[in-house]
Amino acid sequence: MEEVCLNSEPVFDDGDDYEVEGDSSGVGCDDETGENCSKKKRPEPTVGLEFDSFDEAYDFYNVYAKEQGFGIRVSNSWFRSKRKERYRAKLSCSSAGFKKKSEANNPRPETRTGCPAMVVIRLVDSKRWRIVDVELEHNHSVNPQIKRFYKSHKRMVLAAKKAQPPPEPVTEVHTIRLHRRALMNTGCNVYLNVDERGHVDHVDHFKHLELKEGDALAVYNYLCRMKLTNPNFFYLMDLDDEGRLRNVFWADARSRVAYGFFCDTVTIDTTCLANRYEIPLISFVGVNHHGQSVLLGCGFLGQESKEYFVWIFRAWLKCMQGHFPEVIITDQNKPLQSAVSEVFPNARHCYNVCCITQRVPERLGGLQGYEAIKRQLNKAVYNSLKIAEFETSWADMIKCHGLGDNKWLQTLYEERQAWVPVYLKDIFFVGMIPVHEHESLNAFFDGYVHKHTSFKEFVDKYDLALHRKHMKEAMADLESTNSSYELKTRCNFEMQLSKVYTKEIFRKFQSEVEGMYSCFNTKQVRLNGQIATYIVKERVEVAGSEKVVRHFEVLYDTSQADIRCICSLFNYKGYLCRHALNVLNYNGVEEVPSRYILPRWGKDYKRRGLLDLNPGNIDVDNPIYWHNLLYRYAIPVVEVGAQSSDHYKIALQELEELLNKFKLAEDNLV
DSSP, rough: EEEEEOOOOOOOOOOOOOOOOOOOSSOOOGGTTTTOOOOOOOOOTTTOEEESSSSHHHHHHHHHHHTTOOOOOEEEEEEEETEEEEEEEEEEEESOOOOOOOSSSSOOOOOOOOOOEEEEEEETTEEEEEEEEEEOOOOSSSOSSOOOOOHHHHHHHHHHHSSSSSSSOOOOOOOOOOOOOOOSSSSTGGGOOOTTTTTOOOOOOOOOOOTTHHHHHHHHHHHHHHHHHHHOEEEEEEEEEEEEEEEEEEEOHHHHHHHSSSSEEEEOOHHHHHTTSSOOOOEEEEEOSSSSSEEEEEEOOOOOOOOHHHHHHHHHHHHTTTTSSSSSEOOSSSHHHHHHHHHTTTSSSEEHHHHHTTTHHHHTSSSHHHHHHHHHHHHHHHSSSSSSHHHHHHHHHHHHHTTTTOHHHHHHHTTGGGGGHHHHHHHTOOOOOOOOOTOOOTTTBTTOTTTTOOOOHHHHHHHHEEEEHHHHHHHHHHHHOOOOOOOOOOOOHHHHTTTTBBBHHHHHHHHHHHEEEEEEEEEEEEETTTTEEEEEEEEEEETTEEEEEEEEEEETTTTTTTEEEEEOOHHHSOOOOHHHHHHHHHHHOOOOOOSSSOOBBBTTHHHOOOOOOGGSSOOOOHHHHHHHHHHHHHHHHHHHHHHSSHHHHHHHHHHHHHHHHHHHHHHOOO
């Protein structure tokens, strides 16, 4: 879609200061400027009147309005997105419409009346502007004798003064204060409503992004540059009725392709919002086959409200062709929770336990016995293997420290099933939540964003951050493919998965294999048909160097090769724990069952593990679908082709031949 409607209003206000730029020589003169004015009666606006430029048409209606006793404003403009050219506009009485409701303590009184008076002008023959619709009647009184300066008339005065040659070699600067905060650079805001197909969305709220000088241009230039150099780059912008930027979402081609591989569990990172950073950044983050964070899209959010979250979630979903994640992890936030429920009704929604425990010092730091409270809280959250253990530990903490009236702890307890690990054992997290007290997860843009990072600074750093992340993944691919792993035990499990897992995932699994030797006294305690229950004891380090013996219950179904440990490491991290490995070893099983070797951790996953995108739910004839699928198949070719000189030559030769075939096919069609 090429044509885009952009609702906008002038930024001038009565008694305001604003610097007027550009030539306005066509502006009608005003009595108070001392200019010579033509006193003959001007024609009324009528359908069919034509003008040489938009400014001339605007000035004609503005002079007419002044003679009648009302002001005007540009209430709507339409632009051709590719050429950024205005081709249609609606000029309305300044009393048209109604102002949006203000949250200020002393809001200005309503001065508009919803007046219908207006003219609509349209560009014809690519050079002249013609009036195509007119409404002259007002729903309020107009009186040319009342010497009120409307915003549009004030602009006439300033333009006329600016047109006069200065008596001395001094440049006179006239300013008019902005009716709203300067959110976009002059000349930039009219373009900031276009997505990759020229779409624009609106939310009925007035909060917008607070952009400083240079920010809007930097954001806009970055998005345009990326779209020009990468056709599969996606961006969507949300403007209010006055052309102010509220929300932005974008995702590059790599993020869109990565989502096809790693869309099972996604974290929606709102750290910048929660900590009141200068940029209201929201990031969609997954985990790749090396256990590294991978960006799946990001944006700027104008307000922490359900409506704004819904907008950006739908933009993300549209970018990813409507393919839903299975698990969504977010901060504990009511508007965020409501938006996730509305846009992703079938996804499992959990809170990030890190975000909650990081607030403990702020929420509880002033309480007497804080250190003891913190220890008991962490023990209840991280050490509970069963729900009953958590309930008992939490109740003891509340009772011992008299915290029954603490509202924050009450809220945490009420929502415990959404964030406490012991309640989330049936969810697959691919390592995206911590399960140990001292385990932490870094944000994707950690080290690139701080509290006072500006929009302009962020887009400058964005490419650098992604480049380093991509290089890190590429290096991990090479290491996983070309390196042989050092084996530390004689266990066959270690040998088996050294041939399958990527280096980092194997290192983590290897730690579990080594941990088998800290387990002892594996014993079957119950048998129910084919399901046997085992108890595995392990010496676990607590409080520094102190060690205690813990008992882990493991269920093993010999008929189905199904094994489950109460620690649930497989669901949390995606590979079997030492306790389950001990039980397999106890039963003479020499290899990890295939169901517990996830393809997503495989070193060749991106070469052979193309996920099923449910083509029945998307338009397979859509060029975007073709592009995404071809891109995903092409990435493994590039990755393998870059592994050696021979591979590089083969890949380059085959790609050149393929391009020649395309050219021949095009020539045959002509």
